[in-house]
Amino acid sequence: MALSLFRRSRLGAGVGLALLLGWLLTACNNSDDKPAQPTPDPTIKLVTSATLGTFLTDKEGNTLYYFTRDVDGQNVCTGGCAAVWPIFYEADIQVGGGLQAADFKTQMTASGQPQTTYKGWPLYYYAPAANGQNVREAAGQTTGNGVGNIWYVVNPTYSVMVATKAVTDKTTNQTANRSFLIDGKGRTLYFFHKDDLNPNTLPTNCTGSCEALWPPFTAAGRVFPSLLKAADFGTITRTTAGGGPYGDGTASTAQLTYKGKPLYYYTADNLTRGRVEGHGLVSEGDQWLVATP
Structure with a gap:
C-alpha cells in the first residue's frame, strides 16, 4: 500500500510538472508570437528639391501650399479662387519623418468643409485651368509656388x-x-x-x-x-x-x-x-x- 501511495504521489507530481511546463510554453508563445503592429504609412510627408528646399506633400507626393492672405488663420480663398486652389483635408493624420502630428489640425471653412491646417495655415492643392477645366497638378510638381506672389510651398523651417x-x-x-x-x-x-x-x-x-x-x-x-x-x-x-x-x-x-x-x-x-x-x-x-x- 505504501508503494501504491508512492507511485500515485510521483504520478501526481509528474502531471503537475507537465501542466506547469505547458502553461509556461503557452505564455512564452503568446508573448513572443504576437504579430508586430504595422507602422501606418504617412499621409503627410516632407520632400526636398534643389530649388525649393524641403516642403509638405500628401501621401501621393502632391505638393501642398499656403496662401499669404490666410495670415489670420482662416481660409479666405473663396469663389473662383477655391476652384484653382482646392482645399486639402486628411481625417487620419499620419506624419513622416521630420514632422509633428500636433502641428496639424482640422478646421471648418466658411462653406462648412473640413480643411487641414499646419501651424495655423490652411493647406491647399493647385489646380490651374486647362481647356476650361481645373486640373490638379501632378505629383511631384510645384508649379503653384510663387503664383501671384501670394502662394508658396509649405516649408516647416521658414524663419x-x-x-x-x-x-x-x-x-x-x-x-x-x-x-x-x-x-x-x-x-x-x-x-x-x-x-x-x-x-x-x-x-x-x-x-x-x-x-x-x-x-x-x-x-x-x-x-x-x-x-x-x-x-x-x-x-x-x-x-x-x-x-x-x-x-x-x-x-x-x-x-x-x-x-x-x-x-x-x-x-x-x-x-x-x-x-x-x-x-x-x-x-x-x-x-x-x-x-x-
Whole structure:
C-alpha cells in the first residue's frame, strides 16, 4: 500500500510538472508570437528639391501650399479662387519623418468643409485651368509656388514668411491691402524710418524704452519663401540682448535685417499672428511701417 501511495504521489507530481511546463510554453508563445503592429504609412510627408528646399506633400507626393492672405488663420480663398486652389483635408493624420502630428489640425471653412491646417495655415492643392477645366497638378510638381506672389510651398523651417491683408495706417486712418514680412509663427515685422535716416547708427537707433516697445527680431535660420532672397537678409549686433519671447529664445544680440533695414516686433500686437497695430504709428521719434518685401 505504501508503494501504491508512492507511485500515485510521483504520478501526481509528474502531471503537475507537465501542466506547469505547458502553461509556461503557452505564455512564452503568446508573448513572443504576437504579430508586430504595422507602422501606418504617412499621409503627410516632407520632400526636398534643389530649388525649393524641403516642403509638405500628401501621401501621393502632391505638393501642398499656403496662401499669404490666410495670415489670420482662416481660409479666405473663396469663389473662383477655391476652384484653382482646392482645399486639402486628411481625417487620419499620419506624419513622416521630420514632422509633428500636433502641428496639424482640422478646421471648418466658411462653406462648412473640413480643411487641414499646419501651424495655423490652411493647406491647399493647385489646380490651374486647362481647356476650361481645373486640373490638379501632378505629383511631384510645384508649379503653384510663387503664383501671384501670394502662394508658396509649405516649408516647416521658414524663419520669415510673407503675409497679405488689409492694413490700416494709424496716421492717416486709410486702409489698403499690403504684403509684408512675418516671422515663422505669422507675427508682423516692422521697419523704423529712423533707421533709413541714420544707417550708420542702426544698433543704437532703438534702445531702452524704444526697444521695450519695439523688440528686435532675432532668428538663427535663413529659410524663406521663393519671393525672398537669402542674400537680402543680414544681421546687426545690438548693445542689448534681443532674445526673450519675441526672439528665438536665446540671449543673442544679432538682429535680423532685410535689405539693410532692421526688423522689429510691436508689443501691442501681443504676439498674435496676423495682428498689425503698428503700421503708420509715430513712436520713439519717427514712423513705423510694416516690413514690405
